[in-house]
Amino acid sequence: MITPNHVLDAKGLACPMPIVKTKKTMKDLEPGQVLEIQATDKGSTADLQAWAKSTGHEYLGTETEGDTLRHFLRKDGANTVSEGTVIPEITLESFKEKVEANENLTILDVRELDEYEEGHIRGAVHIPLGEVEQRCGELKKDELIYVICHSGRRSELAAQSMAKQGFKQLINVVPGMRDWTGEIV
Structure with a gap:
């Protein structure tokens, strides 16, 4: 205990x-x-x-x-200041415009399975945050990837983890699915 x-x-x-x-x-x-x-x-x-x-x-x-x-x-005393790589962000409104324009997007949804199953953006790849480090090899490191979660925090953490593994084109969708008004499946 x-x-x-x-x-x-x-x-x-x-x-x-x-x-x-x-x-x-x-x-x-x-x-x-x-x-x-x-x-x-x-x-x-x-x-x-x-x-x-x-x-x-x-x-x-x-x-x-x-x-x-x-x-x-x-608490660790050595690294408490570092938050990792800064990940560029896109507003949910701008992201929705890209989705509705049927742009060819790679979307990574890092919410938990039950959240994803409640509704997600058509074509989104689902890898929960806890599995991103092990499974990000399922994605191409040279592709532009939009990372989304419920609010924008988990997606930021996922993108930081992926950046450490060599992914260069990551964009965090903020705020995330909690405010999504577009089509879901």
Whole structure:
């Protein structure tokens, strides 16, 4: 059993708020201290794992109690400032115009499977954030890829991970599917 130094209540919050609150809380901890994040957002596991990896913090694991996910992160003192590569963004409105103009687009949807199945953009490739590092080889490194999630935070983390693996043309769609008004399948 992990004993945290601090507990953050992020229950009832949807992406990106658990990450936003975690980031703010982590700044107040000393290196080596453990933060417990209590969340109900199913996507928070992949979100926190990717965020921890991109910032140098250590993801210690997740315990489940009913509908509550208890995530544990250890603060690392060496790399807490680095957020990774800056990924260019496109507004959802501009992206929607490209989709509706039937442009030949490579769209990567990094939401969890249940979110994707509720509705996604026709032709989007689905690779959940937690699988991006292992599966991004399914995409071509020289293609322009539009990365989308629910709000724009997971897609940013996915694009940062892909950039580290040599992908050069990545664009984060912001805010993401939560505000999408176009056709879905």
